[in-house]
Amino acid sequence: MDSYLLGLIAGSFVSIGAYSVLIGDNPLSKFTEHLYMGILGGFIFATNWNYVRTNAVNPVLQGNFIYIIAILLSVMLFSRLKTEWLWLSRYPVALTVGAGLGLAIRTTVMSDFLGQITATILPLNSLDNILMVIGTVTSAAYFIFTAQTEGPYKYVNKTGRIFLLAAFGVTYGQTVSFRFELVIGRLVDMLRPEVANYTYLMLLLVALGLGYGYRTKKIKWYKGR
Amino acid sequence: MSDRLIKMQIPIILTAIIGLIMIIEFFFPMPTAVTNLNVTLRSFVTIVSAAALILGTIVLTIYHGKKVGTKGSEWYYSIVYIIAFVVTAGLGVTNVRDTTFLWIYNNMTSPIGAALYSLTAFYITSAAYRVLRARNWNAAVLLVCALIVLLMLIPIGAILFPPVVPIGTWIRNIPSGAGFRGMIIGTSLGIIGLGVRVFSGRQKEHMGIREERRQE
């Protein structure tokens, strides 16, 4: 059996473990979740360590000593593990938060604020354009929570809410489709011809195991609604 | 130098200075030294961000380690976590392109992650059946838009109910587009407001104030 097929079978088994949470928390699902967290944690640790080593440690070793500051800031971050030294971590946080906010603000003004307002300046010569202008203005105005919703503003607020609900409804419909696509993506791998029999066998074994556990009360029965 | 100055005020001032340099650089021509400083600062941000992710995994490992040490509730699962973490991290730190390391990631973590992420398909269906009701006009708008758009997206929807395609496309472009545009404008104003609050020192939560006060 080659490593590719072995990988598909292993993937199928751990997927069944993950899906078993649908019938309620059980030892298999908890084992799978902890396994996932452990491997993912190790992966994130290793890849980020590789990045720091390549882009900070190696340049210092090659004589580019400015990166000592980056290494020092990274080490200061670990002071969060001890409350008395927590204040040291404020310096790297200051860097990331300051730079992050500065970078976001400087371009959001152009792209998200001015860009979207410019795009809303449309000739009012069609129903679509009229609705777009009204919808944008009223839905943006909906977020002014400091104004009392009375008088003419009450209608602005209500109209904005309708457009926002349309947006949320569209997002909901698209999200439902997205979630189905996620399951289908997994099932396609689990039900491949070369793997399907192993999947069915593992399903049977898991069902028998969990059934035995529930019958003998070794696993608590989950009362679904 | 006073304690408060070093532990609180200087970091807040630094946040403001760094943020403002980034903003001013974008709108005004700056001397080469300032531009080079910004390039260096941005590369430092990526390194510190990577270190922050490493810190996160260490904190999680410490939590599970303490659970095993004190034999907390269901501590045996934490052993699974620790073994998985140590093996994977050990392989990856030795060689991030090691085939065993990548095999473990591709064939264990990825399928579990995909499966866990996809569980919401079942929850969303169950919740929709039990809770998604057209109780009033507002809820009806949301429900109708969701139904039309979903039927538009599935190929059979266009065959069974042909009008859903032009109607759904129009709803997605115009009313929904207008709603999201308003949200984007609101969000951008929120980001600017947040920046002003953080740079002026009025918002300090990111500095870990709450954790410090909790321990005092």
Next chain:
Amino acid sequence: MSLMKKLLDLDQRIIYALMFIALAFPILNPVVLPMDIQEYSRVSFEFADSIPAGSVVLIEGGLGAATYPQGGPGLEVQIVHLLGKGVKIVFFSIGTETAAWTVTAIDNALAAMPSGVAAEDGVNWVHLGYVPGGESGVAAFANDIRSVKSEDHYGTPIAQIPLLANINKASDFTAVFWWGGSEGSIPYGIRQIVTPFGVPMTGMCTTNEVPNYTPYINSGQLHGILGGVRGSAEYEYLMDMPGLALGQAMATNFGGLLWAFLVVLGNILYFIARKEEGDN
């Protein structure tokens, strides 16, 4: 207990089982139905098709384990499309996981590449790998690639990569293709690459995120978008390379119909129950 009450209080595990069957059945018994091409997908495809030979484009590979089945087939086809036109590609990712999955996309695309197409690592394409820092990382990368990357994903120093000899910032690229998956990172590309450098961009996102980016498409900041598995399937169709995405798009039929049926049924039962309570 009346039938209506039993239906309203249906155990959710029965709904889970029905949904499982509805999603698994079309995978085991595929049915291909005609499918319209959405306008956003057509615009995105035509944008890619208009890139002249010899250009260098940037692709953000943001597909992870969960989203690769949806977007991966489309990304693979796009890589074949661009390299087949003589366009050169620089890949990067803002996540560790997504950088690894981009390797999968590149490998699969190279395996499907028609013979005779130039596709040499370092000459026609390069994968720069993971850039941490989220939007800050994108900004740093866009302003000075060498300030955040000293080697590519496979460990080759940037100085030894011919493709990057004259490439160091976003303005050196002709276009950007942001395969953001479910990262929600397309605004990073718009804010840090499109707005400051004026580089045109299109992208892919999961189905649920398409409405979020409609304003950017309407304002011209984004040239169309490929939404989820349907978008990938449409790209496959337009390239005449039917594959996994098309089958998956078809598989959403029964699940979608079941969901719609359950919602309508739930509402009918709710209104009947409400009327009965009102009468009582």
